[in-house]
Amino acid sequence: MLNLTDYLSIAPFLVIALTGAAVLLFDLVFPKNKNLLIGTSLLGIVGAAFLTGRLWFQYAEGFSFTVSGDRFALLFEYVLLIIAGLSVLLSDRYLQLKNINHGEYYALLLFSTSGAMLMASAKELILIFVGLEILSIALYILAGFARTEEKSEEAAIKYLLLGAFSSAFFLYGIALIYGGTGLLTGLHGQPAPTTQLDHIASIVMLHGFNAYVVAGIALLFVGLFFKAAIVPFHVWSPDVYQGAPTCVTAFMSAAVKAAAFAVLIRITETFLQIDPSEFGVTSDVARQLALAHHVITGVLWAFAAITMIVGNVVALWQTDIKRMLAYSSVAHAGYILVGVLASNDQGRSAVLFYALIYAIMNLGAFGIVMLLSDEKQERSRIDDFKGLAYKHPFTAVLMSIFMFSLAGIPPAAGFFAKLYLFSAAVQAGDPGIAVLGLLASVVGVYYYLMVVVKMWMVPEDRDITTLTWSWGSRVAVLICASATLLLFLFASPVISTFSGSDVTVSADDYSAASAAPVEPVAPPKALAVQPHVIGATAIAQR
């Protein structure tokens, strides 16, 4: 029986989805008034943010513990809402320019966001898959939103075909895990096969792994690697990023990545967070858990390394800024993977911090790219930035902030984002991947600063027309730029909010859960442990 807690736990994405429906309706009634749609969307996003805030204080896990309200989920929901809000603001001028200013755009954006939010908070594989598909299907349409353009069409088809391909892997992974857990427990009859992550954790704790579960995990990784554009599953991203309308690319680069990493962390933590020293784990299972830790981090390590290297190196070659940012986003996915494989509190908070900052700086950069386009032509060559600073110094300053931040150079937040990720890896006892990441990001400095050099030091070779900002894009880009600087100045309060955002894996309450899911699990303690306090205790222990 559904009760209030259930509704409360899904309230944020329910609101977003309903707002999307309302936008469709309003578009039908007031087809001329796009500002109304923007306003409605923003209102819905703010409302969802409120409800998310409510969940922060009133913990709720709904639908038989399949929808989590843990801080990790809520913080990711916030990040996704910020991405959605900024995307809504950024888009309208570009849509008008391309003559594709249809109301469906906002509805699809919101549907997509609700799917992403569902992914971030779902604790059940089928539900995660549903979220993934909601996110993806809306994006397939959005990628082809400029219907008259062949590029956009091509991008949509490619994304759809390859996305379907990867979804199949993901689904097959779920099936294998369901079957595998069934086999593990089948001899004893209880507990039943499951796709609930908590339950999977308890089954693994009791019985260890088998080949089906292991292969299932691998296939889940494949599906998520595709969404996060991890090498070699990134092949779609440059073509799709370049072909899709820029405002869609901006949203896609930030939101899909954030959602995919939220799920990736939740799944890895399911297996990595079980403490083998806890009650009644047989020595054989303990050995298997240690092995799982070894293998999962090993696989993530290898993919993080290759992704950072390939993303950065190939980005060097790009002449189109959307393609360059596509490869840059591949590289950034590699950095984030470093935080995932650290698999500690710091790693998780660093991933959250990075997802937030990456979204802000990347949306800002795409915002400026959109600004350069005019009616006649999409200006997305890097050479189109030549001499921008001579005509439009303020715009060039904003773009420089984003580029410096993406390159990880202070005083921009990208610096701390990277610092925290790599320091989490060092903290987890893996300085090698951190060094590799640093070296890879040195390569990155070249292509980001190339844009800055083109703006400030190369005279323009075309007539840069006046840039027409819409109020929305102006507000959004200014928010992005100031947030990029402010998050550098006030890194510590933000990161300490993020730290302690544990993924709750409650392996021990399987029986209680299957019996009667009435009592909500005790809210995770606000483990607002300041990292330096951790360090201090470590010293004390030493």
Add this chain to the structure above:
Amino acid sequence: MVHSDPEFAKAWLIPALPLLGFLFNGLAGGLVTKRVAGAVATAAVFGSFALGLMLFGQLSGDPTAHINTLAPWFVVPGFNGAAPLVVNYEILIDHLSLLMILIITGVGGLIHLYSTGYMAADKGYTRFFSYLNLFIFFMLLLVMGNNMVLMFVGWEGVGLCSYLLIGFWYEKESAAAAALKAMVVNRIGDVGVLIGMFLAFWYFKTLDFHNVSGTGLLDLAANSHVAAAITATPAIGAAVTLMTLAIFWGCTGKSAQIPLYTWLPDAMEGPTPVSALIHAATMVTAGVYLVSRMHSLFELSTLTMTVICVIGMATALLAASIGLVQNDIKRVLAYSTCSQLGYMFAACGAGAFTAGMFHVTTHAFFKACLFLGSGAVIHAMEHAMHERHETAHRDESDAPAAAGGPDPDDPQDMRNMGGLKGKLPLTHATMLLSTAAIAGIPLFSGFFSKDEILYQVARHHWSLWFVGVVTAAMTAFYMMRLMYKTFYGSPKSEDAQHTHEATPSMTLPLVILGFLATFAGVLALPSIAGFPKLPNFFEKFLEPAAAPTNPGTLLAPHEPSQIVLLAISAFVALGGVAYAYYAYKAKDGRDLLIAPEEKQHATVYEWALHKWYVDELYYNITTVPGRWIADHLYRVFDLRIVDGAVNGVGWLASQAGALFRTGQTGYVRNYAFTMLIGALIVVIAVLAGFRSIF
């Protein structure tokens, strides 16, 4: 003793006001009149000065250092339980930072006021004031930061502002080049500060100067047990030497010492108030501040202290000798600044940080006054030249000067001046007082501060003292030369006769600074054995912050007779000034070695001529081989090794990129195939990893 104190909670406003001024002029400056923009900028700095005075009232007689933690900034956890790097927004209020605050905001405020007149006709007026305010903010951050990170942010920030302001007239190619040179040379120095910071954190596990638990860098260094442990362990002692030398390397860049001083004379391309504020009174003294701030660390290395002392004195001599022959009024002052900074470092190296900081103070007064005075002269000359061009368009008699002669349109060339005393009486009077101060004429402020330094270095080695005295003689000479060529004798150009005194907004700061330059000496009167003890307010004031904590590690001092040293200094100063006055009077302010046909009088100019050869020699010894070495380094090291490596990496990267790009065909089937391979790799890798359990 360190206190964390809410009593000083308002202290953050001191840097915040100029920052707000910067934001106002930077964002809204285009919307308001020049008058408002200038007034806001000036008021912001004077507001900070008033707050500084309030702090002075609160702090007087209180020897403790006060820390005010405003907010956390970031924490980098340590590896394997090592100490984390905790960096907070923390300001440090003690007597040393307060002194710097008062100098920066006091002299800075006067220079802002002066600029409202000086820059009145400039089209970049609001831009200028926003940069100036930003500079003041960063400078305050530099001196108020309680950790090396904040200090370094300020350090880099003032470098940035210096760059922006030297290149303020960026249309002028020489200004843009000078700005770039300052930027590059300072970056070379800044690497040293960074290395020093790394070493400091590695060995001391903190970058805080002070903290309440007494484990800040300087708390530790001042702790006799720690100091003993450091000096007893050669490896750590060597590390401390390396650390302090690295930091001092940064100081030679910022404070224009050998070998990184070359940017400062070129920096005179900036507007004159900038030269006064940044390149004389405040930013260039940041190095002296830093050494004094970290003195308890520096004292742990005798080698570093000796190096500082020797470099300081060598710079003092070298720069003074170059200053003797310059014709550009601002370049004379620039070399003079290098030279005076050398004195300050020499004092620090001798362990007399108070003496160094006192010279920072008096120098801020008299050098700011001299620069602002020269600005008034240049301003007046510029106006006269402008009028000439307006009225007599293309006068035929206005022929280009003979080869080697002055450019008649250069308002900064002293060879176009002369006889300005009657035209600019107030400027002349204040500059004369400041000249007396810098030359070390008895009872003027510079006399006391310089003499204290000479006395302190004499305690360590007579040769250092001797170099100091020779430098003092040169200083007296070149300053009187500057005064004579500018203000006395006959006017050397038409324009010099048509100059006018500047507006009160420009002369008022001159008068105040001239007054301070004259009388600031009473703050620190020397105590001479055998005479009644005179009050030394300054030393007493700075004692808690700058008194040596480990005097035992310094060079062994001995006691020279201070009265004799005083007498020699006074004689040298008076002699130098008098000699210059009469020598130039005899030539009506023309230079001593300008015309070959006057070689028959060579006996009179022999000394100066010889100096000139030293200058040439210096050029040949350092610059030419420097270029040669640089050129060869460039050819061999840069082109072959560095570029080779860079190009090699680039080549590798591009080859790899090309390899990966070939996979990027655009065909979905190829992409799907790639993904399939990837999926197989993942599945096989995971299954292989788990094979032992199946």
